[in-house]
Amino acid sequence: MSFLLYTPILPEIVLTIASMCLLIIGVFRRNERTYTAISNLAILSLLIVLLTIVTGRVPEGVSFGGSLITDSFSLYLKTLILVSSLIILVVSNIYLKNINLLKFEYIILILLSVVGMMIMVSSNDLISLYLSIELQSLPLYVLASIRNKSLKSTESGLKYFVLGALSSCILLYGLSLIYGYTGSIYYTEIASNLYEYDIGILIGLAFALAGFAFKISAVPFHMWTPDVYEGSPTTVTAFFAVAPKIAALGLIVRILITAMPTLIEDWQSILILLSIFSMLLGAFSAIGQRNLKRLLAYSSISHMGFALMGVINGTFDGVRSLSLYLLIYLVMSLALFISIIALKNNDEHIENIEDISGLAKVNPVMASIISILLFSLAGIPPLAGFFAKFYVLYAAVDANLYYLAIFGVLSSVISAFYYLRIIKVMYFEESAISFDPISKRLKTIIYLLTAITLLFFLKPSIFINFAGTASASLFI
């Protein structure tokens, strides 16, 4: 049965077919009812795929002649990606209706981008790596500018596209150098051909890492992030902040650890710089921000710096800390973004920090939820964010990179300042703004994610073991 060869990537195939079918439906029947149907079908297909993966029905193995690999690490990341996109789609339904932007393309684009991300974390050679990154990026460019009547949105889309295209070029250049000097596109063969120290391969590595750094918006390749985050519709921003980052980090980990384990000293030094700069710049720049989405953009830059700390060591503990970090980061930042989406004042969504001043008086529940999330993002125990930071710091100390760990904790103190500022605005200031009631569906999602953040400490071993089994598959 040749069909069986493709079962490891059946989820991606199913999603691709689903998005194509939905596209056809959408093109021929354009009205609001179709939008709802398409969105429900998309959610359904994501759910089915998610359930197949979670219940362990997707076999592990390679497909397409070794181009794609399905192992527990990629399945774990796929789960995270699917969960985040599912939540985003559910929220989008409510949000888009609110801002009058019911375009069925939105859903198809998210689905296609999700397929790209899933292939990214599965990619096992340079071709599939590049193609999947492009498949992931192109829909995102369009999504950033989907609000085509807004100047900021189109600007952000254009900016994202131009810089993204540039980074793709750099990445491609790096990949071709790697291919040229090792003579293979397969990670395993690259690893075995890397016996000679060669300046060409180093340049290739540096270029490739620059391209990757752009995708996770690590400093100094972060310039697009604040503008794109600010300009895009908030659900798209939430999507940007989580899913592509997970996919790109998964891809970085796989290529560095399986294809270039012998070059660890070289990529380690690059990653250390990326990590330190991201943490510090993210922390310092966010201080001056008034716009919530811009602030969260800088905060996500800082968090990516932290996450990179887990990659640096190239050990099992490091990758496990990264996997855990991504999981917790997903929960925290999605919950925060959705809270921002949920808060509106006379159908006007909040934009700036001042807009939520005095929230504690009007809506104490939401205020305390947002505070919990912010304290967690700042890494204050006993919230989940603390454990995320604890484990990446563990990885850094394990690699004897004490200065990196010290930079990490110092930047987390700095970032605590601007998280606290938001809490200050909500609690210590008075304001007479009233907020519209929040829809039940949003409430349920926010409560659920916040509950995970808050109660993580009761039984942390569940998630840590989850991340541990996933990471183990890279080190066989």
Next chain:
Amino acid sequence: MDWPLLSTIILIPILGSLTILLINSDDEIGKRNIKIVAMYTSIVNFFASIFLWVNFDKLTSDFQFTERYAWLTENITYHVGIDGVSLFLIILTTFLMPFCILASWNSISVKIKDYMVAFLILESLMIGVFCSLDLVVFYLFFEACLIPMFLIIGIWGGARRVYATFKFFLYTLSGSVLMLIAIIYIYLLTGTTDVTILNGYDFDYSVQNWLWMAFFISFAVKIPMFPVHTWLPDAHVEAPTAGSVILAGVLLKMGGYGILRFSIPLFPIGSYVFTDFVFVLSVIAIIYTSFIAIAQEDIKKLIAYSSVAHMGFVTMGIFTLTDQGIQGGIFQMISHGLISSALFLSVGVVYDRLHTREIKVYGGVVKKMPIYAAFFLVFTMANIGLPGTSGFVGEFLTLIGAFKVNLYVAFFATTGVILSAAYALWLYKRVIFGVITNEEVEKLSDLDLREYMILLPFVLLIILFGVYPNMVIDLTATSTANIIENYNYTLEQYLSQLTSINSGMDN
């Protein structure tokens, strides 16, 4: 299996706060119910903690009431237990809490629900700090205390509350993050963060200094020691009365406790190397902050600076590493917990009436509030360290310890006693005596029953501990002796190694 008493004491306030969350606080009845639930919870917890005292075995230096459950990894477990050092700090915490709630009964009017929830959660966390026997669990409780305290100062504080609470939070956080790295390092090195196992572990001498420093910075900020004490006056001035009480009474003690529980047993060589350093800082704190206290115009700020000075006695006493010094340090922590709390509560009494803390507004209060003046006199005398009050015992013991070890330190520290008399008596004179110049003071009424109930127990306890300090000292003796014995044993080994290396070089 025995009843898990410590976990129960940690959980009772949390259960209380969950109950409060369910109460509707929109009307007056709901608000009263919230206060009543908080009050009962704290009282029940106080009695539960009395069980610890009753069942405490003072003859053993082992940890008692221990509980251990699997948590983060195999060797990072939820491990709690107490010994003589922590017993009274826990009881102090549970003792102060009902008074905090009583003191806030009328003065807090907005967001009363959040207030009580924050206080009860804070109580749980503070008790957790004093009984956790695992570094990670300790860090968790230690840091988590910041959240409720940040909110308490920020929401219910005075005019400059935002500045004060940010300063408090960021100072303490930046102090303790290095400790987190040190804890991770210890875990990687030894494979465990369990204090009972780590006590027997020989850290390399060169590493010990670094680890000691990382822990010390975080404790020094919390105590607070000179020169990182500047957050305390701000936090105290802006915090509501009950917040000041908890801050001075319990949160400051976490630093001293941390040194006794972790710094000295885990890094004896580091403690030995840095002893003089700590002495110098302590003496500076005692003298310098006393002088600053004299110049203050704000009552709470004055008491805050005097707290820094008194905590200087604690660190000095602990680092003499003598029986008297450490016992005195522990006793001073308990006694300062009572005295400073009492002083802040007394200030709260007049603040509730006049809504100002400026010294010059008062004057002649004794004519209108004679009973209050009497209470305040006892607390002032205790703050000075008059014999017969608990303040005397603590300072006296730490000074004996200092005399044994270093005459200069003892000499300079003793001047602090005189200075404390200067600022405390002058404060008393300016507030209580003199002629009434302010017509607001003319309208003052003396203590009502609630205030009377709040202040009386403090007077009794301060005098009781002053006359019969053995109540405390008996129970801390064995643990103290154990700390010193282990310290001296490790130190002797280290010094003999040093001499053998030196003599080897001579040959």
